[in-house]
Every structure is written in C-alpha cells, then in structure tokens.
Amino acid sequence: MAPCDYLFVFAQAHEEFRVPELRSIAELHGFPVGFDRYTTEDLADVVRRPFMILKLEEEEHARLLANRCILIKSIYEFYAQGSTYDDLHEANKRVRSLWERYIPDTSFKFTVIGYNHGLSQRRQRDAIESFAYMDFLGKIEMRHPEITLGVFEEYEDDRRPDGCRNVDGEFKQAYFGRLVAEGTARSLIRTFDVKKRAYFGNTSMEAEISLLMANQTQAAPGKLMYDPFIGTGSMAYTTAYFGAHVYGSDIDGRQMRGKAKTPGIIRAAAQYGVAQRIIDLCTFDVTRHPWRCGGLFDAIITDPPYGVRAGAKRLGRKKVRDDRPPPQVPRPDPNEPYIPPTKPYELSALIADLILFARYQLKPRGLLVFFLPTVTETYDEVDVQAALCEGMEIVANSVQGFGSWGRRLITIRKTAAESYPSPTFDSANINDAGSLHAPAHKDFREKYFQGFK
Amino acid sequence: MVRLITHNLLACHAKGCTTNNFPLLLKDVQIELREQEFNHDFIKNILPRLEWRALVRQLGDTSLPLEQPEMTDDEFLQKLHHVLLEIHVVEGVMICPNCKHSYPISNGIPNMLLAEHEIG
Numbered sequence: 001m002a003p004c005d006y007l008f009v010f011a012q013a014h015e016e017f018r019v020p021e022l023r024s025i026a027e028l029h030g031f032p033v034g035f036d037r038y039t040t041e042d043l044a045d046v047v048r049r050p051f052m053i054l055k056l057e058e059e060e061h062a063r064l065l066a067n068r069c070i071l072i073k074s075i076y077e078f079y080a081q082g083s084t085y086d087d088l089h090e091a092n093k094r095v096r097s098l099w100e101r102y103i104p105d106t107s108f109k110f111t112v113i114g115y116n117h118g119l120s121q122r123r124q125r126d127a128i129e130s131f132a133y134m135d136f137l138g139k140i141e142m143r144h145p146e147i148t149l150g151v152f153e154e155y156e157d158d159r160r161p162d163g164c165r166n167v168d169g170e171f172k173q174a175y176f177g178r179l180v181a182e183g184t185a186r187s188l189i190r191t192f193d194v195k196k197r198a199y200f201g202n203t204s205m206e207a208e209i210s211l212l213m214a215n216q217t218q219a220a221p222g223k224l225m226y227d228p229f230i231g232t233g234s235m236a237y238t239t240a241y242f243g244a245h246v247y248g249s250d251i252d253g254r255q256m257r258g259k260a261k262t263p264g265i266i267r268a269a270a271q272y273g274v275a276q277r278i279i280d281l282c283t284f285d286v287t288r289h290p291w292r293c294g295g296l297f298d299a300i301i302t303d304p305p306y307g308v309r310a311g312a313k314r315l316g317r318k319k320v321r322d323d324r325p326p327p328q329v330p331r332p333d334p335n336e337p338y339i340p341p342t343k344p345y346e347l348s349a350l351i352a353d354l355i356l357f358a359r360y361q362l363k364p365r366g367l368l369v370f371f372l373p374t375v376t377e378t379y380d381e382v383d384v385q386a387a388l389c390e391g392m393e394i395v396a397n398s399v400q401g402f403g404s405w406g407r408r409l410i411t412i413r414k415t416a417a418e419s420y421p422s423p424t425f426d427s428a429n430i431n432d433a434g435s436l437h438a439p440a441h442k443d444f445r446e447k448y449f450q451g452f453k
Numbered sequence: 454m455v456r457l458i459t460h461n462l463l464a465c466h467a468k469g470c471t472t473n474n475f476p477l478l479l480k481d482v483q484i485e486l487r488e489q490e491f492n493h494d495f496i497k498n499i500l501p502r503l504e505w506r507a508l509v510r511q512l513g514d515t516s517l518p519l520e521q522p523e524m525t526d527d528e529f530l531q532k533l534h535h536v537l538l539e540i541h542v543v544e545g546v547m548i549c550p551n552c553k554h555s556y557p558i559s560n561g562i563p564n565m566l567l568a569e570h571e572i573g
Contacts, residue, residue, distance in 0.1 A: 222494025247459075247493055253562060261560055266454075276489045280459040284565035288572055292464040292475050315572050340568050406515055433569070 003034055003055040005078035006062055007177040009152070011071045011128070011186065014212065015047040018071050020396035020411065021215050022054075025068045028218040031061045050115055051154060051175055053078050059180050066181035068242075070188060070211045075295050076150050076177030085130055088174045092134075099134065099178065107141040109148055116155040117166040127151055131176075148179040176347075182438040185211075191272070192238060199264030201255065205234035209409075214238035216369040216396065216411045217299035224279075226297045226361065228286040231255045233265035233278075235301045240274035240337050244298070251313065251342070253283035266383045285315045286357065287345075287425035294360040295419055299367040304350055306373045307445030312350060313342040314425075347373070349428035356423035359392050359414055367395070368412040375405055375440040375452050383439035384410060391416025404452040458499065458537035461508050463563075465549035465556075467571035482545035482558075485521040496530045496537065502519040511515030512536055568570045 010018055019035075026033045034055025038046055050073075056062055062075040079095050082088030100437070102108065110131070112124040119127075138146070152175040155166045192207035194200045205213070213235055217225060221243030227235050230248030232255055240246050248265065250256055256411055258264025269275040284290055305312035318341075351372060358368035374383065384397060396411040464475035505521040511537040516532055547563060554571065557564050 009467070221492060222498055224495070224499065225543060228558075249565075251566070253564060256562060257560065263454075263560060266561075278454075280454045280456055281562050282459070282463075282565050284561060288466060288567050290463045290466050290565045292462050292504070293502060296462065315567060315569075317569065340572075341568055 003057045005053050006056050006180065007076040007078040007150075007152075007175055007181075008052045008054055009073045009075070009183075010047075010050050010052065011073055012050055013072060014208065014400065015399075016398035017212050017400075017409065019043060019045050020210055020398055020409075021069050021071055022065065024218055024411070025065055026061070026398075028068075028220060029061070029064050031057060031064075033061075033065075040055055044093060050384040051152065051173070053081075063181045066183045066185070068185050068215065069183070070185045070208065070215070072183040073186065074150075074179060074183055077180050078175075078177045080177075081173055081175045083171075083173055085127070085169075085174060088176055089130065089133070092131075092176055101138055102138070102178075103134070104138070106136070107144075107146045108136055108138055109140060109142055109145040110151060111148060112151045112153070114153045114155065114171075115388075116158045117153065117168075117171070119153065119168070123168050149176070150179055151176050155225070172404075188238075188241075192241075194234070197268050199232060199258050199268040200234075201232040201304075203255075203303075204232045207238075210234045212237045213240055213301055213303075213369050213371075213409065216409065217244075217301045217367055219244040219299065223298040224296065225299045225301055226311075227302045228300065228357070229290075229302045229304050230265070230281065231303075232258075233268060235303065236265065236278055237269055237272050239273060239301060239325055240269065240277040241272055243277075243279045245279050247279050247282075247297075249282045249284050249286065249289070251283070251285045251315075251403050254280045256283070283433070287314045287353065289357075289422070291361065291422075294422060295363050297362055297366060299369060300358050301369045302354075303371045304354060305345075306347060306448070307344065308373075308448050312345040312347065312445070314345045315340055316343040317341045318343040343362075346428055346442070346443075347444040348387070348439050351441065352389075352427035353425045355387055355392055355412065356389050356420075356427070357425075358412065359389060359416065360420045360422050362414040364414060364417050364431060366414045368392070368410075370409045370410055371407045372410050373405060373407045373441055373444050373448075374399075375444075375447055376401065376403070377452070378440040379406075379408075380440070383441060384408070386439060387413070391418075391420070405448065455525065455558055455563055456538055457511065457540050457542075458503075458535065460511060460542070460547070461503055461537075463547070463565065465552060465554055467549065467554050467567055468553050470549060470552045470554075474518070474549055475504070476511060476552055477547035477556065479511070480546045480548055483543045485541045485543050486497040486539055487541055489510060489534070490523070491531055491534045493527065493530060496534050498524065508536065 004075040038102050066072050066075050080088050080091035110128045112127045153171040155171045156172045189207050194204045219242040220238040225239045225244045226247045230250050236246045256265050269278050392412050393415050398409045399406045509517050543561050545558045
C-alpha cells in the first residue's frame, strides 16, 4: 500500500521530545515515518505547533503510534489544508478519491475544533455546512459514528498581535481529515501521577517525563532494563508497564526501601500491577558493581544524581591523608550496621563513566537513556559529544528548560558489536588539559548553588 | 527477591577478588516461592548469559539438566522460569568463597556495598 499523509495532532508541551518519541516507537515496531514535508530547520519551528503532516505506510501504524506515544492527541487521515476555507475546499475536492467511498451509506459525524480560539456552536455549524458538497448520504451519528471527520482551525496565538481577541475566520491554517486513532497513551500521565503513588520521594521523576524516558528505551515484553541510580523507582514503573523486566540498584538502600517492611519500590510497583517485573533491587555503588558479566541489558534508563537534591557520591574517602594508616578491616559492631565512607562524584566524570559502563553492560544495539543537567547559557552540543566513547552514538538530545538551567534527555545507542571490559571509573583522573571547552555540566552542583552566575 | 536469576548474575568485586568469586555461597536463608507469569521471550533472551553449572548446583535438585540443553522447548523454558524467577531468598547472607566478605540480604534486598579497605 502506498504511503499516505496523516494529520497528527500533538500536545503542546515538551516540544523537543515529540519527534524523538515518535521515531523511537516507530523503530520499536519496525516501520518508517516520513518527515518529507519538513526540512531540519522547519522541524525546530513546526514542533512548537500542534499539527504535523507525516507519511505512514499503513493505518495500523497510526494506531500503534497513538497507542504508545504520550505526546500524540490524535491522528487523522489527511485530506486537505488551507489558509482559508475556500482554499481548503478546493484542495479537498482534489482528493475526492480518498473519501468518496464513504458517501453512499457510512454513518458519520463532524467535529470542529479551534486552537488558540474557542469556536461558538454557530461557527461550528457554519463550518460543517460548508462541507455539504461532499454529499454524504449516510446517517449523522453523534455517539458511535462509523467515521469522524475532523475540522481544525489553527489560530496563531490566543490573542492577535494588537492584543485584541481573535476574529473568527482569521486563522493561520485550517486542516481536514478522517479520524484514524485517538491518543490513548496520554491517560498514562494521570495513571502514573507521582502524588497518587504508594511510594515516592523528593527526587521522584514526574510521570510525563518517566513515560517519555520509557519510550526512548523502546521498553517492551521480553526486554531487560536497568536503572543504576534507581532511587524511588520512577523509571522502573513505566518501563515495566510497557512489558519489560527491570533491575535497579542504588548506593542508598533507604531510597529503595522506604520505611515499611515491603520495599517502597515494590509497593508502588504493585499499585501499577508490575511488581513481578521488578526482578531485584540491590544496594551497591555502580562504580564498584557486583555484576558477573556485561552485555546483559537491552537498555539502561536513569536520572543520575546531579549533586543538588540527591548527593552524588561514590565509595571512597574525600581526603586521603598520607599520615593515616591504610584502611583496616572494620571491627564488626553488632549494634551498628557498617556504613562505608563516601566521597563526592563530580557530574562530568559520572556522565563519562556512565557512558563507558553502558557500553560494557548493554547488548549490541542497546540504548542508554539518561538526563543530563546543563547550564543554558554555556551549553554546547560538543558537551555531550565529548563525553562519548568509541562505539556509542547519540540518537536523541531533547531539552526540558528551566530558565538558567535545563536538563537534556540523551538517548545513546551502542553501535559496537564487540564486548568491552568493565570500566575503571576513573574519568575524574583523566587529564583534560588538552580540551579547550569545559562542558557546561562540569561542577554542576557548585554552579547550581551559585545561581549559575 | 532475591531471585535465583540474580544470584546467578552477582560476583564479589572486592579488591583483589578476581578468582573463585562466583557464585556467592548462600547461608541462613529464608526462602519464599511466589508464582509469576511466564514470559517466553524473556527467559529465552537471558539464557545465554546464565552460568548453567552454578545455577544447577545452587538449585540442588534434578529439575534442570546438568548440561545446558541445545533444544529449548516451552516445557524446558517453563521449568527454567520457575527456577529463575519464582524462588526468592528473602533473608540470608551471600558469602564470597574467596575473600569471605558477607553480603547480607534483608527484606529481599542484598547489600553489596564494599568496605573502605576493599575498594582499592
């Protein structure tokens, strides 16, 4: 079947995440999505608007996307667009072959929706009547029509440039198509709302973002995921929900356990019906990990500690004094659990180590998905490129901005086929005097507390 | 938790512990059996990463063959599923046969943190 145009209606949030999410899910299912209408420059602008026209080979692909991508509101078979209704109708008449099959006896209804402008009942009726030339003979069915025809009026903004209210008909563009799929994944944002979770903490990732992260990993049944900084488990719930099995570890066992006997992460996972797919939780420092071998995981998904709310630390001692005797085997005290000393883990070293670790621990073609906090003013793409090691390639880089700083969701694929040994986790000691540009995220913690001056 | 699959994937990485550091010896264990939905693909995918001998020896019965079989039919994968995912070590200790480091398991979560003198 020849590829067709589809009108995608997107949520107006997390604009940079839209295309990566789409591409990720299309890749998971093994079908292409055609972006031919847009150049790379166009894309940066068009993702700020709700409508995009993309090519798909089959209607079923639209349903698969709408069922999984949380940024999709709905998908229509695209018929026509125009900057006026006259232009739209002319274009619509030219594609009669797409909709004439519905003329004889298909029950239908029209919906007319305005973006950035409310449309009165009267206006909606007038718009619908302007399509009378289509001559549909079937019954009008408001509740369960066989097809729904969608008319969209997109206004530039919610006010005109002069500050006055929008005038009916003075829209940027109108679109018309036949509803193929409603975005059913969006309701998961409510399902995973952190405030309703059985166990969460102040570092728990918000629902929308943990869902986007899970989609970047292409989580699916049969796959194995790992979060080495699992904390309160936010990313485990969404990846497990999509069918994957998950391992989690953290240097701080209390974050995983909470105060009750049943570990908090397991209680929250049970709330979502996915407790069985959390295989195990372990307390350890990923830089001194106990994994017997590498190449275990289809994806590593994590929000590493930036050192701001959660202490970014690793085993070791901050100040190693020359006059101090070497560390002794600790005297066992039956009343006190032994707590080993920790030292700070500077962010750019942590990130470089994480990428090396992922190369060791991912299967070939596996994906590393993580957040990188960055300083808006000094960020440069090379900050991420320079953290890569051989055999790891950037797939996506989407920013969630908070003004003077932001966090970037990075997706990296392991393109190397060979196995690598477990890294030594000493990126902090690598002499980078040769590089001219210190990444924006270096010493992020200090920069954050100084207000990014 | 701790499931037998996990026990099969953990070794002791204390400083200098590079041989005879797997599998960890289980001691003073409290076991629970918990039913779990079978996922064919998951079991099939993890199979190549398992240390078969260690798994069978830990299991200590004849429900799994001594040698990893060539043919992996559904019946075999179901038995493997039971061993890997349905047997939980809820309390106990895992001890490194080489350096004797003791990793305690509490409420199904093992503490694999190393002491200061073990991180080098």
